[in-house]
Amino acid sequence: MKIGILGLGLIGGSLGYDLRSLGHHVLGVSRRLSTCEKAIALGSVNEASVDISLLAAAEVVFICTPIGLIVPQFQQLIDHLPVSTVITDVGSVKAPIVKAIAPQWSNFIGGHPMAGLAESGIEAAQRDLFVGRPYVLTPDETTPKTAIAIVEEIVRSLGANLYYCPPDEHDRAVSLISHLPVMVSAALIATCMGETDTHVLQLAQNLASSGFRDTSRVGGGNPELGVMMAQYNRQALLSSLAQYRQNLAKLTNLIEQSDWAALEFQLQANGKARPKFVE
Secondary structure, three states, rough: EEOOOOOOHHHHHHHHHHHOOOOOEEEOOOOOHHHHHHHHHHOOOOOOOOHEEEEEEHHEEEOOOOOHHHHHHHHHHHHHOOOOOEEEEOOOOOHHHHHOOOOOOOEEEEEOOOOOOOOOOOHHHOOOOOOOEEEEEOOOOOOOHHHHHHHHHHHHHHOEEEOOOHHHHHHHHHHHHHHHHHHHHHHHHHHHHHOOOOOHHHHHHHOOOHHHHHHHHHHHHHHHHHHHHHHOOOHHHHHHHHHHHHHHHHHHHHHHHOHHHHHHHHHEEEEOOHHHHHO
16 A cells, blocks of 8 residues: 655654555655655655655555644645545644544544654654554544544554544543643753752752653653644643642642641552553
């Protein structure tokens, strides 16, 4: 099958590696010629170009651009495609994308692989990135079963764990486990850097180890992606931040009241709940 990838960053480049290993002919498009050349040299794609018309030959196209470019790039893309082409995307926000694209392209199905890294760009792309990771598809009532089946088969072949849900439910869930952690992690880094005693700040930087590394990773990642998460999933993220603020206030109050028994009870409950999300 000829499969097109529009956007050759971490996700697009990784997708290209795996699709080629499965025997597909991969056509890649990027805004930068240097990225196209690198993607070919690395073996992520068979062909690459800055000209979006290269994707006219593709049977399926994955739009792997940043969230804010998905709809604009789709508008350019459809001028070159037959109506039979199946289009999907990998954006981490689904409701506004599905709302904008589905009425214009019947063979569209929203998608989101939960497989991001702190690094970005074609250089960060890696093989088997999607193995064992959740991959969400968000068809609506108008999505043709044939289009769903085609994308489903590709996703399963990547070794990902496939899930289906409505776009708005996806956005609410992802705001809790993906977008909220970015903002919380960013606030953690900002809090540390706000230390006014330079000696204490330097000591903290010297002593930071695995705990800080784990909790600060997503907050120190791609700032463009973080802004787009907030911009395009604004209401769901604000709701999650409000809930987080309430829980942080609760912990603050327990410490202020020296209620160590209640604090221990809460931390024990958190410890029991965590495996439901990460194991």
